Amino acid sequence: MNKLVVIGLGLIGGSVSKGVGERGLARERIGVVRDAETARIAVELGVVDRACLSVDEICGELAADDLVFIAVPTLAVESILAKLKAPIAAGVAVTDGASVKGSVAEAAARVFGSVPPNLVLGHPIAGSEKSGVTAANADLYVDHRVILTPADTTDTLALARVTQLWQKLGAEVINMPIDEHDQVLGATSHLPHAIAYSLVDTLAHDIDNPNIFRYAAGGFRDFTRIASSDPVMWHDIMRANRDSVVASLELFMGNLQRLKTAVESDDGEYLLAMFSRAKQARDLYTQLGEPKLPKSKD
Numbered sequence: 235m236n237k238l239v240v241i242g243l244g245l246i247g248g249s250v251s252k253g254v255g256e257r258g259l260a261r262e263r264i265g266v267v268r269d270a271e272t273a274r275i276a277v278e279l280g281v282v283d284r285a286c287l288s289v290d291e292i293c294g295e296l297a298a299d300d301l302v303f304i305a306v307p308t309l310a311v312e313s314i315l316a317k318l319k320a321p322i323a324a325g326v327a328v329t330d331g332a333s334v335k336g337s338v339a340e341a342a343a344r345v346f347g348s349v350p351p352n353l354v355l356g357h358p359i360a361g362s363e364k365s366g367v368t369a370a371n372a373d374l375y376v377d378h379r380v381i382l383t384p385a386d387t388t389d390t391l392a393l394a395r396v397t398q399l400w401q402k403l404g405a406e407v408i409n410m411p412i413d414e415h416d417q418v419l420g421a422t423s424h425l426p427h428a429i430a431y432s433l434v435d436t437l438a439h440d441i442d443n444p445n446i447f448r449y450a451a452g453g454f455r456d457f458t459r460i461a462s463s464d465p466v467m468w469h470d471i472m473r474a475n476r477d478s479v480v481a482s483l484e485l486f487m488g489n490l491q492r493l494k495t496a497v498e499s500d501d502g503e504y505l506l507a508m509f510s511r512a513k514q515a516r517d518l519y520t521q522l523g524e525p526k527l528p529k530s531k532d
C-alpha cells in the first residue's frame with residue numbers, strides 16, 4: 235500500500251501501524267491524534283512516520299492505494315466518518331476496529347446515506363486491558379482472529395486489501411454477518427467485561443472490609459484483569475451493543491440465580507453437575523486453539 239492513515243493511535247491503531255512499519259507494508263504511516271504530546275511519542279516510538287492533529291489535514295492528500303484505519307472508541311467512529319465524508323478519493327479503502335459493528339454500520343448510514351462500498355467494517359479479536367500509544371505492539375495480531383463484516387455492496391478490491399493487511403500482520407480473517415458478530419461478541423467479550431467490572435466494583439465497596447483485595451488469591455487476579463480496561467471504551471461498547479449485552483446479562487443472571495438457590499438449599503448434586511459441565515466446556519475451549527493471552531508481567 236502507499237499510505238496508511240491511522241485515526242486514533244492507541245493500543246489497536248498503534249499496533250496496526252507499528253506492525254505495518256516493521257513489516258514494510260506501506261510507503262508512509264500517518265497517525266491522526268488529538269494532542270501534540272501523543273503525536274511526539276508516536277513518532278519517537280516509531281509507531282508512525284508522522285502525526286497530525288486533525289483528519290482534515292490528511293484528507294486532501296489521500297489517493298488510490300491508500301488505506302485508512304479508524305481506531306477510536308466505538309461511539310466516536312461516527313464523528314470520524316463525518317470528517318471523512320467529503321474529501322475521500324476513489325480507490326481509498328477505509329476500515330475500522332471498533333468492538334461493535336451494528337452501531338458503526340448505523341453511524342455510516344446516518345453519515346453517508348448507506349454504508350459506502352469502500353468502507354469495510356472489522357474487528358480484531360485481539361487486545362488487552364492496556365491502552366494508549368505506549369501499549370502499541372507490532373505482533374499483537376499474530377495468531378489472532380479478525381472478523382470482517384462485509385455487505386453485498388462492499389467493494390471486492392477494498393475487502394481484499396483490508397483482508398490482506400490483517401493477514402500480513404499475522405491474523406486469520408473471518409467474514410461474518412453484523413448481527414451474528416454483535417450477538418457472539420456480546421456473549422463472549424462484552425458480558426465477561428460487564429461481570430468483571432461489576433465484581434470488582436461490588437468488592438471495592440464492601441465497607442465492612444476495605445482491605446479485601448489484600449487477601450485475594452490468583453483466581454481473583456485472573457478473573458478481574460479485564461476490569462483494568464479503559465472505561466470510556468467499555469462505556470461505548472455496552473451502549474453500542476445494548477440489546478445483545480442485555481440478552482447475555484439476562485441469561486447469566488438466571489444462571490447465577492440458580493447457583494445461589496443451589497448453595498442456599500445445599501443442592502450438592504446441582505453444584506457438582508454444573509461445575510463439571512462448565513469445566514468440560516472450558517477445557518474444550520482451551521484445546522480449540524484459544525487466542526493467545528497477553529503475557530502477564532508476574
Ligand SMILES: NC(=O)C1=CN([C@@H]2O[C@H](COP(=O)(O)OP(=O)(O)OC[C@H]3O[C@@H](n4cnc5c(N)ncnc54)[C@H](O)[C@@H]3O)[C@@H](O)[C@H]2O)C=CC1
Pocket residue numbers: 241242243244245246247267268305306307308310313331332333334357358359360361362363364365366367464467471
Ligand atoms: N483494547 C482492546 O483490547 C480492543 C479494542 N478494540 C476497539 O478498538 C478501538 C480502539 O481501542 P484501543 O486502541 O484499545 O483504545 P485506546 O484508548 O488505546 O486508543 C483510542 C485512541 O482514540 C483516541 N480517541 C478517543 N476519542 C476520540 C475522538 N473522539 N476522536 C479522535 N480520537 C479519539 C484516543 O485519544 C486514543 O488515542 C475501540 O473501538 C475498541 O472498542 C477492538 C479490539 C480489542
Ligand SMILES: O=C(O)C(=O)Cc1ccc(O)cc1
Pocket residue numbers: 332333358359360361362363423460
Ligand atoms: O483483554 C482481553 O482479554 C480482551 O478481551 C481484549 C479485547 C477487548 C475488546 C475487544 O473488542 C476484543 C478484545
